[in-house]
Amino acid sequence: MRVAVLLDERCKPNSPAYNYLLKYAGSCGAECIQFEENKFRILETACPVCFTRAKLCPGDAVKIINLPKELDTDLTHRYGENGFGLFRLPVPREEQVIGILGPNGMGKSTAINILSGSLRPNLGEWAIEIKDWDEIIESFPRGELRDYLTTVAEEGVKIAVKPQYIDKLPKIFEGKVSELLERVDDRGEIEKYTKLLAIEGIMERTLDKLSGGELQRVAIAATLLKEADVYFFDEPSSYLDIYERMRIVKIIQGLVERGKRILVIEHDLAILDVMCDLLQIVYGERAAYGIFTQPRNTRTAINAYLDGYLPEENVRIRDKPIQFLRGRVRGEEVGQPILSWGDMEKKIGDFHLKTEKGKVRSAEVVGVVGPNATGKTTMVKMIAGEFEPDSGWCTMDAKVSYKQQHVSTNFEGSVQNWLDSELGMKWRSGEFHTQVIRPLQVDQLLDLQARRLSGGELQAVSIAICLGKEADLYLLDEPSAHLDANARMETAKAIRRTMESNEKAALVIDHDIYFIDIVSDSLLVFEGEGGKKGNAVGPLNLRKGMNKFLSDVDVTFRRDHDSHRPRINKPGSRKDREQKIDGEHFYVE
Ligand code: ADP
Ligand code: ADP
Ligand code: MG
Numbered sequence: 001m002r003v004a005v006l007l008d009e010r011c012k013p014n015s016p017a018y019n020y021l022l023k024y025a026g027s028c029g030a031e032c033i034q035f036e037e038n039k040f041r042i043l044e045t046a047c048p049v050c051f052t053r054a055k056l057c058p059g060d061a062v063k064i065i066n067l068p069k070e071l072d073t074d075l076t077h078r079y080g081e082n083g084f085g086l087f088r089l090p091v092p093r094e095e096q097v098i099g100i101l102g103p104n105g106m107g108k109s110t111a112i113n114i115l116s117g118s119l120r121p122n123l124g125e126w127a128i129e130i131k132d133w134d135e136i137i138e139s140f141p142r143g144e145l146r147d148y149l150t151t152v153a154e155e156g157v158k159i160a161v162k163p164q165y166i167d168k169l170p171k172i173f174e175g176k177v178s179e180l181l182e183r184v185d186d187r188g189e190i191e192k193y194t195k196l197l198a199i200e201g202i203m204e205r206t207l208d209k210l211s212g213g214e215l216q217r218v219a220i221a222a223t224l225l226k227e228a229d230v231y232f233f234d235e236p237s238s239y240l241d242i243y244e245r246m247r248i249v250k251i252i253q254g255l256v257e258r259g260k261r262i263l264v265i266e267h268d269l270a271i272l273d274v275m276c277d278l279l280q281i282v283y284g285e286r287a288a289y290g291i292f293t294q295p296r297n298t299r300t301a302i303n304a305y306l307d308g309y310l311p312e313e314n315v316r317i318r319d320k321p322i323q324f325l326r327g328r329v330r331g332e333e334v335g336q337p338i339l340s341w342g343d344m345e346k347k348i349g350d351f352h353l354k355t356e357k358g359k360v361r362s363a364e365v366v367g368v369v370g371p372n373a374t375g376k377t378t379m380v381k382m383i384a385g386e387f388e389p390d391s392g393w394c395t396m397d398a399k400v401s402y403k404q405q406h407v408s409t410n411f412e413g414s415v416q417n418w419l420d421s422e423l424g425m426k427w428r429s430g431e432f433h434t435q436v437i438r439p440l441q442v443d444q445l446l447d448l449q450a451r452r453l454s455g456g457e458l459q460a461v462s463i464a465i466c467l468g469k470e471a472d473l474y475l476l477d478e479p480s481a482h483l484d485a486n487a488r489m490e491t492a493k494a495i496r497r498t499m500e501s502n503e504k505a506a507l508v509i510d511h512d513i514y515f516i517d518i519v520s521d522s523l524l525v526f527e528g529e530g531g532k533k534g535n536a537v538g539p540l541n542l543r544k545g546m547n548k549f550l551s552d553v554d555v556t557f558r559r560d561h562d563s564h565r566p567r568i569n570k571p572g573s574r575k576d577r578e579q580k581i582d583g584e585h586f587y588v589e
Pocket of ligand 3 (some may be wrong): 377379
């Protein structure tokens with residue numbers, strides 16, 4: 001099957017793509033490329049010449065894709081003639097948590113709208129206004145999904161959705177947390193869930209006065225309180241620390257006991273791994289098409305994803321596998337200290353931060369972990385020189401490049417102009433281009449307006465800018481936020497490579513354990529009580545640091561014997577108990 005997709009936002013009047021297509025519209029006798037009522041049309045039956053022309057359209061505005069024949073019968077929905085195509089669907093199952101793994105822009109929301117009955121799939125026949133349910137149902141093989149769609153058609157189903165972009169919630173709902181939750185409290189369980197999610201203390205605050213982590217937990221509570229047949233959580237771990245992530249895993253799994261069907265999209269692989277019964281990978285091309293794989297065992301699906309090859313589909317989704325280091329003694333090759341500190345203290349309002357003694361050496365990447373609001377950002381800001389400690393010392397003979405936790409830009413112009421203005425010409429070629437720009441897929445964003453980037457895109461460009469600056473010490477505050485799983489792993493590798501080859505140092509704050517495992521030589525561990533006090537211990541070597549951190553969280557990890565990735569042990573399992581007795585919360589090798 002050949003698919004031609006036209007990306008409208010890259011084809012606005014007077015854009016290079018617009019002018020290019022206008023030139024060729026109607027130029028061939030068969031009218032392969034047409035222009036009518038201010039809209040282009042590319043026939044999927046176009047002649048080879050026009051196809052090549054369309055393919056060469058500037059600004060990546062046209063995608064021409066050849067898909068394997070097997071998919072011919074699996075097209076679930078197409079948004080119009082040159083619109084996005086969705087193949088197959090996620091399969092909600094009774095009493096199971098189904099994970100979905102893959103990038104954004106591949107049709108998750110479309111799929112959810114279909115599964116909730118709010119969008120009637122057209123099976124690719126976009127010209128037909130409303131397709132008959134019988135025909136839709138017939139097109140799916142007998143099984144769980146077909147039965148489910150029959151229920152959607154006959155009785156309807158109720159879906160409760162925790163949306164991806166929670167930062168929009170304060171604009172939609174202006175009242176207090178308690179008012180929001182009371183409104184959706186279908187079963188009278190407000191007390192139970194506010195306690196489980198530890199949000200009792202913020203019930204009288206309005207939504208716009210909440211931190212990201214608080215807002216996320218309120219959004220999750222609101223979803224859980226609704227009575228529904230299917231629960232859908234789109235990126236529930238964003239803004240949460242690992243304690244909170246583990247807590248929501250348990251709560252979401254609790255829905256299974258109530259006989260519910262649960263779908264979860266998540267980019268933190270350790271969390272996805274421990275949370276789901278089965279996993280479906282979604283792959284394809286952003287804004288062009290998305291394909292859901294069949295549900296598979298979670299462990300094998302994640303391993304295949306990391307490996308970059310899906311054996312059942314015979315599809316390669318990445319050139320190279322993502323590898324977890326094994327047996328390497330880390331942190332031995334590092335150089336001279338470039339930053340050291342001792343017994344710093346800082347009071348901000350009611351919050352009190354203390355540090356022990358620590359140092360960072362060149363070619364060293366220090367992972368920074370700990371609960372929310374224990375002072376990680378505050379410490380990094382002191383190092384960056386944004387403010388002075390009240391007491392103690394910090395010596396640094398280094399130039400700093402700093403990526404803030406909350407990224408934003410007012411830059412007027414394209415991503416390309418933005419990179420030029422921050423980094424000069426150096427990002428365009430050479431080592432930096434191959435080590436950072438390309439793996440972070442920033443090269444595909446160059447023509448977009450900086451101010452209109454999505455959260456993940458803005459994060460990727462901000463990381464590239466931070467790493468591209470000339471400095472001795474790189475500070476990155478929560479770089480994995482908004483990135484999909486693949487982009488996280490690529491970012492971790494890009495940070496490592498940049499530090500190793502330039503003999504520079506980095507401090508990287510993050511909550512994603514896979515990310516931390518790949519990026520770190522050593523760990524700076526924060527402990528304390530969120531919002532009240534924090535204490536920074538280390539940097540410790542990776543094993544010691546992980547043991548300290550994870551014993552605080554009460555979680556143990558083992559290594560997967562095939563992929564060597566860390567896997568969370570089921571709480572209370574034999575391995576979990578044994579490792580706790582041995583004090584081995586995390587296997588480095
Ligand atoms: P995801 O939830 O995975 O980010 P979506 O299902 O929201 O993906 O969107 C997938 C693609 O479908 C996007 O590129 C979007 O432009 C396109 N799309 C979404 N809704 C519509 C619509 N109503 N009409 C046309 N195209 C749409
Ligand atoms: P972390 O990065 O570990 O989540 P932060 O360093 O951002 O934690 O914050 C630690 C504590 O200090 C939080 O309780 C936060 O609310 C408080 N805090 C940080 N900056 C300020 C500020 N400018 N004014 C008042 N309180 C602040
Ligand atoms: Mg922070």
